[in-house]
Amino acid sequence: MNDRSGPGGTLLETERLRLRPWRVEEAAIHRELWTERDPRVPAHRRIDADGRPSLADLENWIRWAARTSGDGLGLPALERKSEGDVIGYCGLVEGGPGAYALDPERPGPEIAFELLRRAQGRGYATEAALAVEQWAREARIERLHATVWAWNAPSLRVLGKLGFVTTRTLTSEGGHGDMLVTTKVLRPLTT
Template identity: 30%
Template sequence: MPGGPLLETPRLILRPPQAEDFEGFCALAADPEAARFIGGVQPPETVWRALCTIAGAWTISGCSMFSVIEKETGQWIGRLGPWHPHGWPGTEVGWGLLKSAWGRGYASEGASAAMDYAVDILGWQEIIHCIEAENVPSIRVAQRLGSRKLRAVPAPAPFKDIVWDIYGQSADDWRARRRG
């Protein structure tokens, strides 16, 4: 697939973002609750730049967030995947889904596939998740994935005055969990 791989899970298709995903990205960024821990509410002009950044990271660094497509409906429901921009506190698999997709296990399902990709294809030795302490649903997802709190770090620019709890695990721990 141009720009990156296509991954499938039982219920999801994960693919690099495309221009047609812009409306979904805008819906995610317009919802105060869904956008709270992923940069906050943003106007379409800012969302366009973020979409282009995510899509361009596939070319520049060989990894980035996937668009998450629900197989049953063909609808864009969020973005998740391997993320490691310059200055980031580690090799992250992160997620952000529309509220309509919450509580259905999609974040865990998609993140599991992205973590397989990060370990097996990208060769990452550690996977982290940058989560604010108040983001209890994401902490639960991280824990379902077998990650544990490793440390707290100040978020890099432009995320002023935010401290992230870093959840994560080694590639060996992830492989052992997958086998088990």
């Protein structure tokens, strides 16, 4: 991620939040997100039996993300301004299963967010996602999508508040439940 918007590498800012690049010393917070994930989440998105990803793995990921971020938003750290603590992430990633289910020719970006349990239920995800959506509009992105497990009621509530609609259901073969593909058109699609 480039330092495009202000001091300290701030990418986006809201009334209560700052979205900025992850710092290597915050790898433990990123790992805490992994440890808190619901057991219904596929194994490759949870800490494995060998303890991977380890703290060192996530430190390396942060270094890699800093070197390869380009002009996209990526998944910046979500920092509360008043407390100065990181509580998760919110941003855009390219592709993903939902994108190709929507339109294999033009997959487009996926909005993704995840907050530590202690920060959930306070409107932070909605606030951050609205800032990311505004960034996408200014970047002239035509639509956003999000994939979410059908059992993930809190994330579905956030997406509903943002005006995302379910456009497709992908049936999981791994016993994790159905995955919903949700979409929001930001501006008329061009052909």
